[in-house]
Amino acid sequence: MKVFNLPDLGEGLPDAEIVEWLVSEGDEVTVDQPLVSMETAKAVVEVPSPFTGKVAKFHGGPGDVIKTGAPLAEFQVEGDAGAEATTQTEPPATETQAADDAGSTEEKSDQGDREDSGTVVGKMQAGGEVLRERTSTVGGVKVTPAVRALARKLKVDLAAVQASGADGVVTAADVRKAAEDGSAPAGGGSKPEAPAQPAPSPQPQPAPQPQQQKTEASPEPAPRETTASGDWEPVRGTRRTMARVMSESHRSVVPTTLMDDADIQGWKAGEDITVRLLRALWAGASAEPGLNAWFDGQQEMRIVHKNMHVGMAVDTPDGLFVAALRDVNQSDKAGLRGEINRLRENVQNRSIPPEDLKDYTIILSNFGKFAGRYATPVITPPCVAIVAAGALRHEVVPVLGGVEVHKMIPLSLTFDHRACTGGEAARFLKAMLDDLSKAE
């Protein structure tokens, strides 16, 4: 039995549609006898028979699309015992096809004197075996190695992708689509949407329900697409204060943030990072006093402070407190450390007197002990500047003749651009960096 695979009927056409069989199954045909008319993207062409013999089987009827290279018909050829179907990689029609495909320099074995084996040295193995990569099953979906690799590259969870291929096979296009619309992020489990929004912030929504009512009788929010897993609760106490202060800041301040790294390679072992940061703040204010100031936007007035009281952000489970550390510019290391500890303790015990929570002139947020590099810290008016220190890290730095690994503290300075210029802020930050880079 000989299998006739559909040759390329045009220039690289992927397939063709059977218009009409010009013979019937069981007919005897001769070589070059018109066998079938087929419509390609370009024309309707008649395909001649590559064999003399009996047409044993058609692989499709009118209207069926046959892929180039896929079986079109089977023949019983004289001298062919007919035991087993041979796919046509060697027999007539595809041989010429294959030679054409492979380029004109390929094997012209009848040319005689010099046979081009496709290589200048050695013996190449050539096989007729056709590779069909089997799909594997990942999370209950069928997928080929290339598509699985693509999913990994695009960070798409295959289990959550809508399969469009035959037999439920996930195609590359499916994975791309999922990556684009974000419907199947890897690592997000099979519920992609649920954790995306914890709770809608009340601000951007133009209030279908007034805010005041909201804090009362545990209100039901408008129906949502996905069911929230928790209950609505009113925000009280320090959290509510935080929300108000932050809103006030957002409404009134024009914040601009500068970021840079302090190279602290020269520090002695055991330096107190917070104390050094406080000292650097004063160094900054010495260079640019305008950042250690208060600003009244309505009256358009400011006070540039002669002393420095630093508001230190202290994180607690109940919310953020900003405790004031007085006269930082006049304190020594031990004094500062003692005062910091006292304030922290008072905050943690919730025994801090109100006067310790106000009248600071600049703010320091040292979030680096948790994580994070840079930030866009938020100013509490009437202050005009806040400095945030991120997580200490090692960084490769270029030095004369090579590179070294230095310890760095990333700093982010937000200033109120109504009250300070960019130049003032940059010089302030530069003075901080210089002070922090000192050995002691």
Added chain:
Amino acid sequence: MAEITLIEGVTMALARAMEEDESVVVLGEDVGVNGGVFRATAGLHQRFGDDRVIDTPLAEVMIAGTTVGMAAQGMKPVAEAQFCGFTMPMIDHIMCHAGRLRNRTRGRLSCPMVLRFPSGGGIHAPEHHSESPEALYAHMPGIRVVIPSSPSRAYGLMLAAIRDPDPVIFMEPKRIYRWQKEEVVDDGEELPLDVCYTLRDGNDVTLVTWGAMIKETMQAADELEAQGVSVEVIDVATISPLDMETIIESVERTGRCVIVQEAPRHCSVASEIAAGLADAGVWHLHAPVKRVCGYDVVMPLYRNEMKYMPSVKRIVHAVQQVLEVS
């Protein structure tokens, strides 16, 4: 859609890339009129002309230098070296210039070049024709190293290599250039360059390999499956950067790993993978990681060539050994 061989996949990708981007040029000894040492560039000269398919003198150092220069100036050269052993004179340009250009200019310039060459043994070639120097290139910072193992991956990875903004060493496993055919659509779709390809799933052991050894590894997997062993096969495909994550994930599941490579064992990619597994996956391992490799000798001439190459038998034996440890 055509059923094509691995080398035809390379040709198809080259033609596609040249068609879509005029800055892509092909250069090397005999890549033009003659169509390249294994005919990977057949037909390109006719189609794209002298300016874009350039026959160079027989001088590897010049080819490499010219390629780096072209790439630094905005072209996308794809250079052919005729055999892996002849890339050794090119190393200065690859390591000291191509791989460093981005860093040296702080990102102002990159080096979007591809150096492609047939690699590996098993075709009865003379000396300097059969090396597997992937570890050598993978050791160079700033260089990607890619080895396809099927016609479709040759096509997709080559396209990605050409489009990549950084230098790519594209090693073509010549022993399997014409071993298999596969239906490959010439649709310009590239394949990811930094992930492994899991060719079959299994639960008992992970076989990790790349390039021509995919042939013996898949045959070994068939044999082992006939014995009732469930084998996962990973084609690494991109040697550098190495996607250890896929390998570790697989080994976390199977608990056993055999790495198969044609290159000598000492300081090799197989060693790197084994070290990566020891580093991150040791708690999941039920048995030592085995490496089935070529030997630490000069690649022998053809009478002994097949004694050197990892065989199906050696792979099956190694798997049986790791399965014995419980």
